[in-house]
Amino acid sequence: MVHFVGAGPGAADLITVRGQALLAAADVIIYAGSLVNPEHLKLAREGCRIYDSASMTLEEVIAVIKQAEAQGLTTVRLHTGDPSIYGAIREQMDLLAQAGICYDVTPGVSSFCGAAAALKAEYTLPDVSQTVIITRMAGRTPVPEKEEIAKLAAHEATMAIFLSTGLLEPLSAELMRGGYAADTPAAIVYKATWPEERVFYGTVETLPQIARENSITKTALILVGRFLGDSYQRSKLYDPSFTHEFREASETCK
Numbered sequence: 001m002v003h004f005v006g007a008g009p010g011a012a013d014l015i016t017v018r019g020q021a022l023l024a025a026a027d028v029i030i031y032a033g034s035l036v037n038p039e040h041l042k043l044a045r046e047g048c049r050i051y052d053s054a055s056m057t058l059e060e061v062i063a064v065i066k067q068a069e070a071q072g073l074t075t076v077r078l079h080t081g082d083p084s085i086y087g088a089i090r091e092q093m094d095l096l097a098q099a100g101i102c103y104d105v106t107p108g109v110s111s112f113c114g115a116a117a118a119l120k121a122e123y124t125l126p127d128v129s130q131t132v133i134i135t136r137m138a139g140r141t142p143v144p145e146k147e148e149i150a151k152l153a154a155h156e157a158t159m160a161i162f163l164s165t166g167l168l169e170p171l172s173a174e175l176m177r178g179g180y181a182a183d184t185p186a187a188i189v190y191k192a193t194w195p196e197e198r199v200f201y202g203t204v205e206t207l208p209q210i211a212r213e214n215s216i217t218k219t220a221l222i223l224v225g226r227f228l229g230d231s232y233q234r235s236k237l238y239d240p241s242f243t244h245e246f247r248e249a250s251e252t253c254k
């Protein structure tokens with residue numbers, strides 16, 4: 001059996017209880033060493049075989065898993081954040097299915113949620129944005145043309161941009177070309193929830209400069225949108241004059 005587990009965004013206590021139990025019971029752990037907090041490995045039981053996938057190919061990862069399976073061992077494949085976001089798990093799952101190996105997935109706290117916590121922000125503010133766009137700049141990994149940043153920026157929705165800290169000049173230009181005003185609030189969150197977490201506020205236009213001045217080149221998320229601003233409408237859910245399934249509007253408001 002193979003368990004894909006989301007390790008969470010960084011802080012060792014932000015993995016799920018289920019993820020922790022699976023780690024503690026694993027015979028083999030293959031973890032994404034470039035971003036997973038090594039603290040998680042302290043949970044491994046004695047004799048557990050531990051592999052860092054940072055220097056491995058897909059084929060090498062699958063070979064380790066197949067060998068474990070042949071010996072009747074349980075493997076945890078530990079991914080950063082939530083495995084469904086830029087986790088490259090589909091290609092692993094497909095090869096496991098082909099080999100007749102069973103697997104399941106345990107979610108994790110994605111770094112975009114860790115970043116919101118660092119910012120103490122709400123991505124979906126009434127009357128500001130009710131949509132979060134998770135995307136990245138095209139780099140060595142291409143992005144479908146229909147999803148280019150300028151096209152997504154035209155919505156002026158909240159954006160959480162992964163894997164793009166090294167491309168902030170073109171990112172900033174594309175965001176503005178797409179529709180965001182130069183002074184739209186933006187933030188860079190470096191290593192959200194890690195002890196070395198840092199948060200920088202600026203605008204769409206100043207993103208490259210902020211990163212340069214603070215030597216931020218990787219392990220950061222770019223957050224863009226007016227959710228970082230000051231104006232929004234109150235929610236309907238907690239509005240005294242609003243009736244819903246669980247609460248009647250108060251008499252004075254009817």
Ligand code: SAH
Nearest residue numbers: 081082085086110111162163191192220221
């Ligand atoms: N599956 C992960 C994302 C992996 S892609 C998740 O759900 O978070 C790797 C990218 O995620 C990094 O380049 C960076 O943009 C972002 N990232 C991962 N951990 C981060 C953290 N703690 N703080 C800020 N960005 C992070």
